[in-house]
Amino acid sequence: MHFTRQFLSILLMNLSGIRQRAAQVLTIIFGVACAVGVLVSMLAMGAGARRQEVADVRADHATLITSGARYRQSNISRDEVAAILGLPGIQKGTAGEPIVVFESMVPIEGRRRVTGNRIYFPLIGITSTVTQYQQMRFTDGRMFKPGVHELIASSPCLRQFSGFEIGDRRPIHGSDWVIVGHFEQGKAQQCVVYADVDNIMSIFSRNSYSAVSVRLRSPADFVAFRDAVSANPALQLEARRESEVAEEGFKELNAILNFVSYFVGTIMAIGATLGAVNSLYAIVDSRRTELATMRAIGFSSGAIVLSVLVESILWAFPGALLGGALAWLFFNGLSASPFGFSFQLAVTPSLVVLGIVWALGMGLAGGLLPALRAARVPVATALRAT
Secondary structure, eight states: OOHHHHHHHHHHHHHHTTTTTHHHHHHHHHHHHHHHHHHHHHHHHHHHHHHHHTTTOOTTEEEEEETTOOTTOOOEEGGGHHHHHTOTTBOBOTTSOBOEEEEEEEEEEEEBTTTOOEEEEEEEEEOTTHHHHSOOEEEEEOOOOTTSSEEEEEHHHHHHBSSOSTTOEEEETTEEEEEEEEEEOTTOOSOOEEEEHHHHHHHTTOOEESEEEEEBSSGGGHHHHHHHHHHOTTOOEEEEEHHHHHHHHHHHHHHHHHHHHHHHHHHHHHHHHHHHHHHHHHHHHHTHHHHHHHHHTTOOHHHHHHHHHHHHHHHHHHHHHHHHHHHHHHHTTOEEOGGGOOEEOOOOHHHHHHHHHHHHHHHHHHHHHHHHHHHTOOHHHHHHHO
8 A cells, every 4th residue: 555545544543533532632732732822922022022112113213322332321422412413314303403312311210009119210311302303292291391300201100100190209319300291102111201311411420422313304314324424533423223223222131031931931842742742652552453453454654653743743733723822812912011121912923823833843742752652563462452
């Protein structure tokens, strides 16, 4: 008999006995579903964090940082301001001024509303042009006044932390600063607090900015803008697209989240694979007489091995779909705040596909040893049974 016909005959026979082996089959399906569900839901943290990080990225935004430095860790002196404002390709504001935002960042402490745990997030000193640089919609209060100890906070600050109501005072570097406004910032869910950059730099005795953000006339102006920065000997800076800066800032968090996800996912996968091995061993043992009879009438060992492997993969597939569905149902859109970074989990189609591939790998690994055992069932077993 041809190998393909042998393989299909054995596989159909194996599948026809599903009712008699329902317990073992369900063990495989639910074990794989748990492993895939955990892996996909944990990887959804990384996908959600990345989606959050690039949610408000615009192609006409550029960032200036010190050559070789990371975002918001630069030392851009005040002497470079005039040269920056004169660079080509920068969009003009309503009053004719270049839309350039100078920043200086310092960490401040907050306490979560529910748990009371302390956490640090950025206080960013900015220039007033920020309202033209990015989407800012005040939901309450007003913009801070230059030179005054006033703060404005994004809406997530109000939801997540205490002490951000209008009129609340926050001690910063020995002085009380007053919350005077709340704003929405595009799709961002991060807590961000803004203040006047000159005031921040004065009280913290700083003489340099940590980053400069620029709005260009169009995305096509970036190349000319970047070349002008590189050609200006007065500027020891480099220009980057906002998307590049966002991706770079996300790499570290993504690496941590992926390591945790794959570590836990691997442990779950090992457990599910061992469960599949035990279940498939039980299935093979229950069919010892059938398999030995097939060997006696001329079925090849290769066809038996392949049929058991395919059967194992077939039981893993619905488990993968179930695990992906449960991850999407319970975790997609769920809010999370690891390491002080707030975002919503995103169970994407690519993660579900990854979960399916992961499950098929578990099915293949789990079916290998039982398949070899099935192929080695002695022909004498069938004869004794007869």
